[in-house]
Amino acid sequence: MSLTRRKFLRGTAVAGAACAVAGLAEAEERKEKTLPPKAVGLLFDSTLCVGCKACVSACREANNLHPEFNNGINLWDAPLDLSANSLTVIKAYSEGSAENKDQEQDGFAFVKKSCLHCVDPSCVSVCPVSAMTKDPVTGIVSYNPNNCIGCRYCVAACPFGVPRFEYNKTIARLRKCEMCKQRQAEGKIPACADVCPTGATLFGSERALRAEAERRHQLAVGERTFFPRKTVGSTDTYEKRAPRYDTQTYGLKEVGGTQVCYLAGVPFAKLGLPSLPEKSFVSTSEKIQHTLYKGMIAPALLFGSLLFAVRRNAKADEKEDE
């Protein structure tokens, strides 16, 4: 009797382990998520940005955020980084004499930080209580404080460091850019794109924005061309010589793609945009979970065989006691 039990247990143990190992080995692949049908997004062209921070100010107004004073003089808004109070900030890169715009050496460049609205967002995947969601149509990544338990897993997991938490409040919440979805509901465009004087921040359908990015890459350096303001395809345009762009558009492939993409004249790493793999990190964790817990079959099998083992051994013990 004990031999068959042992065999049975060994069999289930080996089978279970094999399933787990196969699952883990397979875990590196999961079907890639794709751009939602009516994905909206932003295109930020660093070469057009003059660092005026009108977007920062407009974002505050649109989202009821107060100015941040960091220079000792409480006169002008000077946020140092994204925070629960600053959903977008402009940061500057400078090197050497910082004389030439959009040059890596002896140059400077601006970058706008805000949520990138990933195609496969980490924050949405990790949130245990569905407080972070991605709109299936527009792809906007939103936060619902009513669901949130405040575990801050999203803060720790976002590869871009976007979600920010209120650590110094009793009734704390998370804040992040939601692409002014309240304005979009009224037919307006995100505040940052609306006020940008040079069209450095452009709003529109993500597919059109990506086509526009591609068009700019195709331009010869110095060629005269038109740049739209506010939205891609808008009639509000101005003529300017094409700048020299870094070879890539940032956000087409990074962690499965993002709906906020970047063009720049200096390498993206200099602008604080990390170099990331094409596959999102959460696609691996989700694959592992969904393999191990598929239909709860593996846990049920484990529980069943343990139940069997415990019962058998407990009975054997009882007999010994008698």
Place this chain on the structure above:
Amino acid sequence: MSPKPVGGPYITGTTILAGLMVAIMAMLVLIRFFFGLGTVTNLNDGYSWGLWLAYDVVAGTAIGCGGYAIALVVYVLNKGHYHPLVRPAILASMFGYAIGGTSVLIDISRWWNFWHILWPTYFNLNSVMIEVALCISIYTTVLMLEFAPVVVEKVVGWTRQRGGNLHALTTTVEKVLDKTIFVLIALGMTLPTMHQSSLGTMLIPFGYFINPLWQTPLLPALYLLTALSIGYAIVMFEATLVSDRFSRPSEARILGLLSRYMTAVVALFMVIRFGDIIYRGNLTYIFTSHGLSYAFLAENLLSIVGIILLLSERRRMAPRYQFISALCILSSCVLYRIDSYLVAYHRVGWHYFPSAPEILITFGMIAVEVLGYILIVRHFPVLHSAAPVNAQAPASE
């Protein structure tokens, strides 16, 4: 033979010290709830998870895996002679998990929404954390039920003198528990297998934030193995400490036999870990990760020392070596867990080191465990009065 209350004074130097630490913790926790996380912790947007998550929850629940590890040996491998270790292990596990759960409650900022992790309409089944949260909640309940017979046994003894319906009721409860306990025991082995491995999977979304020496898709397997090795190590650590502190007969023989499971699991862990590091071509990180290289070295040296110490039969049966080896392996695996969640997690431009109040709260949590353990073994039948193994255990298996 059977477990009996240890008895003795409740008020000693140790319990007073532990009580003081619990009181300090209680005050700090109140401040945290009234004025927010930032007033008590050094947590920030770069390191939004700190000491409480890494130690109290991730390492703490593993330290609470003694019950799980022992149950596997007793009930699956059918080694009944380890039975005397079960009750104290389950008691310690119950504390480990209750503390882990309480720490989560203190740590989460919007704690009034805590029930969302138990309410299906909120579930995000893609989240590794929902599995961990649910599983830990259920398992903590299971542990309490598994420990219930100890309390019931005491109550039955008390009602026996009174007789009547009350005694009939308590004996019925005892019988029902006795008949159904096998379900709890099986659950008590299934659930930790699930959430202890998931605690590893929870790190995978962090991607490049975690040094490649720790970041791998094999994290769930590695975390399961550390849960087991920490489980065996804590049982050995505790048993040697308890037989010394409470002047009880030594359990050296049974622990010597048990230690082989501990060293085997740690050895397997190291083989898989190094195999994975080599397979992924990350060997060079061992030498080029600056401070983390030392952390990696410390983890591995501690494990190796722990294994080597118990290689010879003579040392394996000696309480002193059992204690040191268990301590080495415990430190090694706890370090591995803290490193992977905190030390090897790196965010450019951000810094984190736990604040004094954060550390005091963690100490307070440990004090709750120590205090609770002492009071309960003095009052309830947890520890075996004599080491029955000397007569029963086979010389070798």
